[in-house]
Amino acid sequence: MASGAGTGIIISSDGLVVTNAHVVNGATQINVTLPGNGGTHAASIVGIDTTKDLAVLKVSGVSGLVPATFANSSTVHVGDTVLAIGNALGYGGQPTVTEGIISATNRSLRDSSENLTGLLQTDAAINPGNSGGPLVNTSGEVIGINVAVATGTPSEPAQNIGFAIPSNTVTAALPALEAGKSASGSPSPSQTTAFLGVVVTDAPNGAAVVEVQPSGPAAQAGVQAGDVITAVGNEQTPDAAALQAAIRAKKPGTTVTLHIIRGAQQLTIPVTLGSTQVTS
Known part of the structure; x- marks a missing residue:
């Protein structure tokens, strides 16, 4: 298991x-x-x-x-000092703490089921296992929840690009979630949707892969962080939203062909889509 x-x-x-x-x-x-x-x-x-x-x-x-105490994330500015705290790499024991700054605000990420906007970007080191952990200010107040890290490619590795869901987004969602509902306030029904297993953001010519989820369909097919997905089959994907829509329109188990730019290479990679439960 x-x-x-x-x-x-x-x-x-x-x-x-x-x-x-x-x-x-x-x-x-x-x-x-x-x-x-x-x-x-x-x-x-x-x-x-x-x-x-x-x-x-x-x-x-x-x-x-x-x-924990949650701060008002609308007061966060680029250059503010922050600490990322979490179970980095699943080591257990005392949490790992890394220091950095707010590198940017209002970033966006998407995957098969998510549309995350208004994210904080930080250069504090974030590793697998940090997901769900706090990004805090120098007063120890939570300003965000760490959610993803950009890894780049083997030839062009990304360095210190992590993302966090702002605390204001979190605190607005908590009352509904604590009541067993979705963040929209409705009961949390689930439906099965096709799953590619990548987190992407907009690129000039497609959807740039920020993170490939381990053991997911994309990882098994050889998709890499840093790839730019320009089409799914004959359907162009000029941005992250278009890729998300193209994947969600497919049925789990469908094999699709991804058209990918990787450095100077143009690749076609077949991927058999998985499935995931989506609540909204």
């Missing part, structure tokens, strides 16, 4: 935790390890919204926890 690791943020004294939806979506068992001597406890999903990449968990058998 496959397993994975991520990070969460305590938001109530009785064990509510917010994290990324992609950390827990589809999980059959969730365990939460609390810092210090808090031990490991079973947890369950209270509310999830894959379109916002947010989920709220309830940790069993705990009390007296200290919730």
